[in-house]
Amino acid sequence: MIEAVSSGTPDGAEAVPVPASPRSVVSLRDVTKRFSNGTLALSRMTMDIRKGEFVSLLGPSGCGKSTALRIIAGLGRASQGMVDWPASRIGRDGRPDADIGFVFQEPTLMPWKPVFDNAFLPLRLKGMGKGEVRDRVMGALETVGLKDFAKAYPRELSGGMRMRVSIARALVTDPKLLLMDEPFGALDEITRQKLNDDVLRLWSEKDLTVVFVTHSVFEAAYLSSRIAVMGARPGRVVADMLLPRPEGRERDEGFRSSDTYADLCRTVSQALVHAIAAPAAEDA
Amino acid sequence: MDMAIEPASTDETPGLGRSRLLRVAVPAIMLGLTLLAWEVYVRVNAVPPYILPAPSLVAQTLVKDWGTLYPALLVTLRITFSALILALIGGTLLAVLLVQSKWVELALYPYAVILQVTPIVAIAPLILVYVSSTQAAIMICAFLVAFFPILSNMVQGLKSVDHNLLNLYDLYGASRWQQLRLLKLPAALPYFMTGLKIGGGLSLIAAVVAEFAAGSAGAGSGLAFRLLEAQYRLNIPRLFAALVLLSATGVAIFALTSVVAWLSLRRWHESALAREN
Numbered sequence: 001m002i003e004a005v006s007s008g009t010p011d012g013a014e015a016v017p018v019p020a021s022p023r024s025v026v027s028l029r030d031v032t033k034r035f036s037n038g039t040l041a042l043s044r045m046t047m048d049i050r051k052g053e054f055v056s057l058l059g060p061s062g063c064g065k066s067t068a069l070r071i072i073a074g075l076g077r078a079s080q081g082m083v084d085w086p087a088s089r090i091g092r093d094g095r096p097d098a099d100i101g102f103v104f105q106e107p108t109l110m111p112w113k114p115v116f117d118n119a120f121l122p123l124r125l126k127g128m129g130k131g132e133v134r135d136r137v138m139g140a141l142e143t144v145g146l147k148d149f150a151k152a153y154p155r156e157l158s159g160g161m162r163m164r165v166s167i168a169r170a171l172v173t174d175p176k177l178l179l180m181d182e183p184f185g186a187l188d189e190i191t192r193q194k195l196n197d198d199v200l201r202l203w204s205e206k207d208l209t210v211v212f213v214t215h216s217v218f219e220a221a222y223l224s225s226r227i228a229v230m231g232a233r234p235g236r237v238v239a240d241m242l243l244p245r246p247e248g249r250e251r252d253e254g255f256r257s258s259d260t261y262a263d264l265c266r267t268v269s270q271a272l273v274h275a276i277a278a279p280a281a282e283d284a
Numbered sequence: 285m286d287m288a289i290e291p292a293s294t295d296e297t298p299g300l301g302r303s304r305l306l307r308v309a310v311p312a313i314m315l316g317l318t319l320l321a322w323e324v325y326v327r328v329n330a331v332p333p334y335i336l337p338a339p340s341l342v343a344q345t346l347v348k349d350w351g352t353l354y355p356a357l358l359v360t361l362r363i364t365f366s367a368l369i370l371a372l373i374g375g376t377l378l379a380v381l382l383v384q385s386k387w388v389e390l391a392l393y394p395y396a397v398i399l400q401v402t403p404i405v406a407i408a409p410l411i412l413v414y415v416s417s418t419q420a421a422i423m424i425c426a427f428l429v430a431f432f433p434i435l436s437n438m439v440q441g442l443k444s445v446d447h448n449l450l451n452l453y454d455l456y457g458a459s460r461w462q463q464l465r466l467l468k469l470p471a472a473l474p475y476f477m478t479g480l481k482i483g484g485g486l487s488l489i490a491a492v493v494a495e496f497a498a499g500s501a502g503a504g505s506g507l508a509f510r511l512l513e514a515q516y517r518l519n520i521p522r523l524f525a526a527l528v529l530l531s532a533t534g535v536a537i538f539a540l541t542s543v544v545a546w547l548s549l550r551r552w553h554e555s556a557l558a559r560e561n
Binding site for chain 2: 073074075100102104105106108110111112113121122124125126153154155173
């Protein structure tokens with residue numbers, strides 16, 4: 001696991017990531033969210049997501065990690081503070097143009113449409129015809145290994161396969177930023193590990209930037225290049241950890257059983273314990 | 285994994301074919317036995333035909349009076365189906381309108397409820413006064429009855445869309461029209477089908493009830509009037525024949541709406557899928 005070899009990369013051996021470039025894909029400045037019932041879900045969250053990062057938002061339930069993700073996606077508005085997209089063109093609706101892919105907790109597929117049409121949806125909503133983007137959609141399905149299932153209906157697929165369709169749909173627009181909201185929480189351990197590996201492979205192959213919400217220390221430690229540990233009541237970032245990857249991006253079964261991984265998990269776990277124990281911020 | 289996509293195998297197993305045969309045979313034999321018992325009872329007790337005609341006599345009357353009954357059947361069918369189609373269009377359009385805004389719903393929904401809960405027999409005389417053509421008046425009555433279940437089911441369906449799918453459409457900047465056409469209407473299809481099944485049966489019932497209330501006579505009258513007429517004349521075999529035709533129409537409407545529902549939902553909705561364990 002010394003060399004970072006990624007067989008599918010078009011440009012060959014250049015798969016080693018550029019260490020966090022200074023350019024932010026999205027930056028949050030003092031983002032605060034108070035729900036209409038008065039709950040303070042997020043308190044002054046400031047964070048820069050840089051290009052090429054795999055950032056996990058890790059924390060206990062109720063710490064506002066999903067809320068933060070939704071605000072980044074533009075699905076909810078911040079009560080205070082701002083979300084900025086320094087590198088993106090902003091569309092008429094105030095959202096960055098075609099720059100976000102979102103994977104929900106559930107596969108969230110339209111059961112009345114076959115797999116192809118589900119993955120085609122984002123392009124269809126942009127006004128593109130089925131014929132002109134057929135190859136693109138099939139390409140997205142191929143990257144998640146579902147090329148042969150294009151005509152199947154969601155109910156005919158297993159839970160893991162449905163999640164893959166959801167990922168293909170998120171990737172079909174070639175987003176600058178992929179947001180994933182506890183995507184594999186409902187899956188069994190084996191499927192989950194397989195999908196984790198798939199997501200990592202896509203991350204390096206497609207040079208994606210990923211924000212990944214999870215409450216699993218092991219998942220965060222396995223996947224991330226950076227972990228933002230969040231605390232609850234009010235939701236805020238307590239620790240921001242860069243995980244060095246001196247050996248490249250390689251993550252596999254060997255890594256899973258390595259001491260490096262065990263140490264990493266321990267460190268992250270301790271940070272999480274601190275986050276839960278930490279007193280709430282003074283401005284709460 | 286590959287087997288997940290295979291369609292469920294059909295009539296491969298011999299047991300399945302036999303059970304399918306039995307599903308047809310059992311009710312058919314039961315029906316035959318009932319008719320036989322009826323026939324035997326009437327013959328043995330020499331029940332006069334103006335009290336209870338034997339099934340054989342009803343069948344004969346059906347053939348003999350076909351010239352009278354068939355045009356009446358056509359009239360009833362025309363009223364029933366035009367009322368149903370209007371109710372489907374009207375119910376769906378109003379449902380789409382109601383879910384556009386909470387205020388529209390607050391303003392209009394009470395009228396739909398009032399129309400629904402007021403017994404149709406009570407409104408029929410008024411409609412007969414206002415509308416010059418009896419046929420049209422009967423159709424309006426049938427429409428009013430069939431309209432509500434379609435409306436309320438559609439409203440429910442349009443509101444029951446998966447919130448994450450709505451979020452997804454928002455995320456990709458879908459227009460309201462795209463959201464309605466690609467997401468809300470297809471998601472409401474199972475509810476629409478429920479409305480169709482209920483509305484189909486109700487429109488026939490309402491057409492008959494309204495015709496009773498109208499009591500119209502002449503060339504353009506439907507089966508309900510022929511039924512009343514037969515009763516006045518104590519022509520009980522013909523009354524039974526008209527009744528048989530009405531029942532058959534009801535069964536046909538039920539079968540038709542069920543097939544339509546099954547055809548449109550069979551690939552994806554739980555209600556149309558066989559459960560395999």
